[in-house]
Structures are given as structure tokens and as C-alpha cells.
Amino acid sequence: MLEIKNLHVKLEEEDKQILKGVDLTVEPGKVHAIMGPNGSGKSTLSYVLSGRDGYEVTDGTATLDGHDLLDMDPEERAAAGLFLAFQYPVEIPGVGNMTFLRTALNAQRKARGEPEISAGDFLKLIREKAKTLKIDAEMLKRPVNVGFSGGEKKRNEILQMAMLEPTMCILDETDSGLDVDAMKLVAEGVNALRDEGRGFLVITHYQRLLDHIKPDVVHIMSNGRIIKTGGPDLALEVENNGYADLLAEAN
Amino acid sequence: MALPQAKEDALAARLESLTKPASGGWLSLARGQAEARLHEMGLPGRRDEYWRWTNPTTLISPEVTPAAPYKPTDEAPAFDAIDRVKLVFVDGVFDAAASDDPAMAGVEISRLAEAGQTDVHWAREMYGLLEAQGQSPVKRPLAALNSAYATDGVLIRVTGKAEKPVHLVYYHESETSDAILHHCVRVEEGAEFTLLESGPAAARFNKVLEVEVADRASFHHIRTQGRDHERRAATHIFARLGTESRFKTFTVTANGVMTRNEVVVELTGDDALAHVAGAAMGDGDFHHDDTVFVTHDAERCESRQVFKKVLRNGAEGIFQGKILVQPGAQKTDGYQISQSLLLDDDSQFLAKPELEIYADDVSCSHGSTSGAIDDTALFYLRSRGVPEREAQSLLVLAFLAEALDEIEDEAISEDIRGRLEGWLSRRMA
Numbered sequence: 062m063l064e065i066k067n068l069h070v071k072l073e074e075e076d077k078q079i080l081k082g083v084d085l086t087v088e089p090g091k092v093h094a095i096m097g098p099n100g101s102g103k104s105t106l107s108y109v110l111s112g113r114d115g116y117e118v119t120d121g122t123a124t125l126d127g128h129d130l131l132d133m134d135p136e137e138r139a140a141a142g143l144f145l146a147f148q149y150p151v152e153i154p155g156v157g158n159m160t161f162l163r164t165a166l167n168a169q170r171k172a173r174g175e176p177e178i179s180a181g182d183f184l185k186l187i188r189e190k191a192k193t194l195k196i197d198a199e200m201l202k203r204p205v206n207v208g209f210s211g212g213e214k215k216r217n218e219i220l221q222m223a224m225l226e227p228t229m230c231i232l233d234e235t236d237s238g239l240d241v242d243a244m245k246l247v248a249e250g251v252n253a254l255r256d257e258g259r260g261f262l263v264i265t266h267y268q269r270l271l272d273h274i275k276p277d278v279v280h281i282m283s284n285g286r287i288i289k290t291g292g293p294d295l296a297l298e299v300e301n302n303g304y305a306d307l308l309a310e311a312n
Numbered sequence: 313m314a315l316p317q318a319k320e321d322a323l324a325a326r327l328e329s330l331t332k333p334a335s336g337g338w339l340s341l342a343r344g345q346a347e348a349r350l351h352e353m354g355l356p357g358r359r360d361e362y363w364r365w366t367n368p369t370t371l372i373s374p375e376v377t378p379a380a381p382y383k384p385t386d387e388a389p390a391f392d393a394i395d396r397v398k399l400v401f402v403d404g405v406f407d408a409a410a411s412d413d414p415a416m417a418g419v420e421i422s423r424l425a426e427a428g429q430t431d432v433h434w435a436r437e438m439y440g441l442l443e444a445q446g447q448s449p450v451k452r453p454l455a456a457l458n459s460a461y462a463t464d465g466v467l468i469r470v471t472g473k474a475e476k477p478v479h480l481v482y483y484h485e486s487e488t489s490d491a492i493l494h495h496c497v498r499v500e501e502g503a504e505f506t507l508l509e510s511g512p513a514a515a516r517f518n519k520v521l522e523v524e525v526a527d528r529a530s531f532h533h534i535r536t537q538g539r540d541h542e543r544r545a546a547t548h549i550f551a552r553l554g555t556e557s558r559f560k561t562f563t564v565t566a567n568g569v570m571t572r573n574e575v576v577v578e579l580t581g582d583d584a585l586a587h588v589a590g591a592a593m594g595d596g597d598f599h600h601d602d603t604v605f606v607t608h609d610a611e612r613c614e615s616r617q618v619f620k621k622v623l624r625n626g627a628e629g630i631f632q633g634k635i636l637v638q639p640g641a642q643k644t645d646g647y648q649i650s651q652s653l654l655l656d657d658d659s660q661f662l663a664k665p666e667l668e669i670y671a672d673d674v675s676c677s678h679g680s681t682s683g684a685i686d687d688t689a690l691f692y693l694r695s696r697g698v699p700e701r702e703a704q705s706l707l708v709l710a711f712l713a714e715a716l717d718e719i720e721d722e723a724i725s726e727d728i729r730g731r732l733e734g735w736l737s738r739r740m741a
Contacts, residue, residue: 111695137695151692155710169697
């Protein structure tokens with residue numbers, strides 16, 4: 062379970078407060094969506110939770126299954142079960158996709174005191190997962206995300222998620238840059254991972270992704286706070302009326 | 313033209329510290345000619361443009377700066393898992409007991425110290441000739457000194473497809489050893505050969521390797537220069553390539569207070585290919601200079617220069633690389649890249665990439681960059697659970713990948729990669 066309480070975050074380099082008291086709890090098995098206009102702090106929330114440099118937490122807490130996330134290195138957070146699907150997946154020339162995934166999987170296992178996965182088992186596992194995401198063998202051999210199309214990059218994120226089996230998945234604008242078919246494929250990948258032990262936090266601008274990944278709870282974020290929480294209908298309301306009404310209501 | 317007095321003095325002092333090896337036979341003549349070249353040039357000096365970024369003082373001094381041998385206990389000997397013929401030199405002295413029997417089908421191996429005494433030997437038509445040719449347009453006095461004073465070396469003539477590589481193993485035992493070795497390799501028409509070299513060789517090592525790759529022949533060279541911190545080395549490779557021949561050389565250097573590796577390649581036959589690559593990793597007191605000169609003198613040849621350096625704690629990396637395309641060398645495909653990964657602000661990389669082109673239908677490119685580890689990539693790896701150190705190592709290896717790709721043989725590539733990973737895991741702490 063992800064529990065965020067009164068989280069205040071500012072940029073390290075400049076005196077700019079981005080998050081101004083976020084409260085949010087994502088239970089296992091649930092899909093929470095965060096929507097909101099540009100600059101509301103959605104992506105910052107995902108970066109802070111995953112441990113990216115450049116942000117300073119000035120107040121509040123964030124825990125995953127009771128462990129203090131903010132006190133951990135990014136790799137420790139990953140081993141504890143947190144996964145961030147990047148809005149802009151990073152290209153790493155020279156590192157093969159397979160090598161990358163195997164290194165990551167084994168590092169997490171090691172951190173949890175589990176034995177490493179054998180080369181044979183790994184190969185079997187990745188082939189099976191890749192197939193459902195329509196990722197071909199060629200893509201697995203290529204350097205991480207290098208020369209991948211936008212859709213391929215996002216599918217590759219979901220493949221990593223499927224391989225690493227986190228308990229808490231954060232999807233940061235996973236729909237951005239995707240056409241409808243690519244979005245469906247990604248959403249299917251995500252839906253296949255939904256189970257009672259796994260929570261999701263889906264960050265998105267648009268309602269359309271939520272047609273494919275059905276949320277249990279929808280939050281509206283604005284100016285560093287969650288200003289409204291509701292059911293799936295709330296996303297439809299945004300789709301129909303935009304954010305203006307909600308923002309006015311909150312003020 | 314007479315040399316400046318300072319150069320005369322430096323040369324005289326250096327030659328006084330050397331004894332010319334005894335040689336009757338054909339070698340005497342070659343040595344004499346090399347010495348004459350040397351007297352015309354003098355030794356390299358600080359003011360020579362070609363030595364602008366590498367101070368030659370410790371490479372030309374009469375006395376060797378003492379260098380403690382370093383005995384790593386945390387890695388297997390180089391190329392240990394590869395079936396090969398080992399020829400061992402300790403501080404430049406051949407160690408017959410530690411060496412393998414050099415008999416191999418299609419490969420004729422003799423030692424310079426012995427073969428040089430005879431009247432007739434194939435190497436007579438080769439020894440010092442490529443070196444002499446390589447003295448223009450840029451002078452390489454340390455190579456001429458080598459031809460004149462080399463005490464030993466290996467002469468290899470390959471007439472078929474060699475069944476296994478020859479491995480020259482260099483050990484450094486004495487703190488003050490000053491070794492000069494000169495090897496000649498001739499790969500005859502259609503033949504194939506791989507040469508491996510490993511180890512620091514001596515406190516100070518001067519080595520020349522001359523390689524003649526005949527038409528449709530193939531030569532592959534991989535060397536690792538050992539992990540001794542204090543050793544110094546000046547090495548030259550001179551290669552001449554025939555029609556449709558292939559030449560590939562790759563060097564990995566970790567540590568070493570002073571290294572100057574020069575490679576001089578001349579593509580003289582059409583459709584030949586030359587790849588020259590290196591990966592160097594320096595931590596602290598480390599100066600590493602790759603100086604490369606590739607001349608295209610035939611049509612449709614391809615050349616690549618790929619040099620990568622990983623530097624930290626004040627280490628210095630130098631690259632001087634040139635592609636010269638002679639008139640008539642049409643359809644030349646020349647590529648050159650030199651890059652450094654600076655792991656801190658104290659280290660420096662200096663690069664001088666040069667193209668000189670006298671043909672009008674060629675494609676040549678060059679690039680040089682210096683940068684730090686990509687923070688975004690580092691975070692991406694860590695966010696997937698890869699610990700910081702491991703992620704850094706992975707990114708350093710990724711940086712080196714383009715150079716490592718020049719090693720064709722998988723087993724050799726794995727050996728080199730393992731060594732680099734070891735170095736990184738010890739150093740990235």
C-alpha cells in the first residue's frame with residue numbers, strides 16, 4: 062500500500078514549491094488515476110516517489126507497505142516494489158535491452174535475498190512476456206530504447222513492469238505520444254498485470270487512457286494539491302467540461 | 313641539416329646507455345640504416361608539435377625511472393581460456409621454458425635475436441622498412457631507435473589460415489628494466505592470422521610491430537597492456553595493406569603512468585579495410601596517448617579509428633588521429649571517433665582529429681567528444697533496481713562498446729570485457 066501524507070516538495074535549485082500538501086493512499090488491487098492541467102505537479106509526484114535528484118521534500122511522508130520511501134535510494138525503492146513507467150523512457154546506447162532487464166531483475170532479487178534467475182529461465186520468461194506485448198526478439202536485442210518508436214518505448218516500459226513484478230506501479234503519462242492502437246496495446250499490458258496484490262497510480266492528462274485502464278478512484282490535481290477525488294465519473298466530467306469548473310470550484 | 317645541440321646531446325646520452333646487440337648477418341645492415349635515420353631526426357623533444365601533449369622526457373632519458381612490478385591476484389592471466397601459442401618475454405628477455413613450442417601448420421616463427429644472425433631470412437625484406445616509410449610525413453624517432461637497438465622480437469610469417477593465435481606474453485619483473493623489442497608479421501596472400509599481446513613488459517618498454525598484410529589476407533591484433541601503475545611504454549605499429557586485405561587492431565589499457573601508442577597504417581591495395589581501436593581507463597597518475605595515422609593510397613578502402621577513454625582523479629588522455637587520402641584514392645570511406653568519459657572535474661582529454669583529403673569522391677567523417685556519465689540514464693537504471701555502482705559500470709561499458717565491438721572473436725571479446733568489468737568494479741567504489 063502506498064501512503065502519501067501532507068507531501069510538500071520544492072525544487073532543489075530554485076525556491077519553488079511544487080507540491081503543497083498531497084494526501085493519497087493507493088490500496089493493493091486498486092487503480093488510482095491522477096488527472097490535472099499542465100504544471101499541477103503530477104510528474105513531480107512520480108519523480109519524488111521514485112527518488113529522482115533535484116527535489117527537496119520539505120514536509121510530509123511517503124511510505125510503501127510501511128517502509129519510508131523518502132529515506133531510500135532509487136534502487137532500494139525498486140527492490141521494495143515500486144515501479145515508475147517513465148513519460149520519456151531513456152535511451153541507453155551500448156546496453157542491450159536483455160542485459161539491462163536481467164541485471165535489473167537479478168539486482169532486485171539480490172536485494173531481497175532471493176537467488177538469481179538462471180539464464181534459461183530468464184529467456185523463457187522474457188520471451189513469453191514480450192510476446193503478449195508484441196515485442197519481437199529483435200527489439201529485445203537492441204540497446205535500451207535506442208531507435209524505438211514512441212509506442213515501442215512505452216511497450217518496453219510495460220515489459221519491464223511485467224518482468225520486475227512490482228507491487229506499486231506508477232504510470233507517468235504513459236499515453237502521451239501514442240496512437241489509439243498503441244495505447245490499446247499498452248493498456249492491455251497493464252490490465253494483464255492487475256491483480257489484488259498490486260496497486261496502480263495512473264497519471265494522465267486525458268480521459269481516453271482511462272477508457273482502457275478503468276480506474277477505481279480518480280483524483281484531480283491542481284497547483285500542488287489534490288483538489289477533488291471521486292469515482293470514474295470524475296474523469297468523464299473533466300473530459301466533457303475541462304478543468305476550468307473544477308478549478309473554480311476549488312478556489 | 314644538423315640537429316640543435318640540445319637534441320644532439322640528448323641522443324648521445326641516450327645511446328650511451330644502450331649497447332648495440334650483437335648481430336652479424338642481414339640485421340646489421342638494417343640496424344645501421346635505422347641508426348642513420350635516428351641521427352638525422354634526433355629524439356623527440358617537448359617542442360616537437362607531434363609531442364605537444366605528451367612529455368617525452370621519461371621515454372628518452374638515459375636512465376629508466378624505476379617502476380615497481382604489479383602482480384594482480386584478482387584476475388586470471390590474459391587470454392587464459394583461449395587455445396593459443398604462447399611466447400613469453402620477461403623484461404624483454406625471451407623465456408623459452410615458459411613458452412610453447414611455436415610449431416604450427418602454415419605459420420613460421422623465429423626469433424629476431426637468432427634469425428638476425430643469418431644471411432638469408434624473409435624478414436630481411438621487411439625489418440625496419442615499414443618503420444622507415446612511416447617516418448614521413450611525421451618523424452617517429454623512438455621507432456627508429458627501436459629498429460637500431462631492439463634486442464629481440466618475433467618474426468612471424470603466415471602462409472595459410474593459422475589454426476590458433478600467437479600470444480606474446482610480457483612480464484615485468486625488474487624495477488629498472490628497459491626493454492626494446494621489434495616484431496615483424498607477414499601475412500601472405502589469402503592467409504589469416506591473429507596476434508595477441510598482453511602485459512606491461514618492463515619498467516620502460518619500446519616496441520615496434522611491423523605488419524605486412526598481403527592481398528586478400530587478414531590480420532587481427534588484440535592487446536592488453538597490463539595493470540602496472542608505474543610502467544612506461546612507447547609502442548608503434550606500422551602496417552601495410554594489400555588488395556582486399558583486412559587489418560584490425562584493438563588495445564585495452566588500464567593504468568600505466570605513461571603510454572604512447574602510435575599506429576601507422578597505409579592502405580596500398582584497393583578494397584582493403586583497416587580498423588584501429590582502443591579503450592583506455594585511467595585513474596590518477598595516468599597519461600595515455602593514442603596517435604594514429606591512416607593513409608589511403610588505393611580505391612574503395614575503408615578505415616575506422618575508434619578510441620574511447622575513461623578518466624578520473626587527474627588522469628590525462630590524448631588522441632591525435634589523422635586520415636590522409638592521397639590523390640586517386642577514390643571512394644575512400646574514412647571514419648574516426650575519439651571520445652572520453654570524464655568521471656570527475658580533475659581529468660582531461662585532449663584530441664586533435666585531422667583529415668587531409670586529395671581525392672574528390674570520398675566519404676570521411678570524424679568526431680570527438682568529452683562528457684560525464686549521463687545522469688538521466690543512471691537514474692533510469694537505478695529506478696529499475698540496479699545499484700548505483702553497478703549502473704555506473706554498465707554505463708561505462710556501454711560507452712566503451714563501440715570500441716569493444718572491433719574485437720571479432722567472441723572468446724577474446726569476453727576475456728577483454730571481463731577484465732574491464734573487474735577494473736570497473738574495483739575502481740568505481
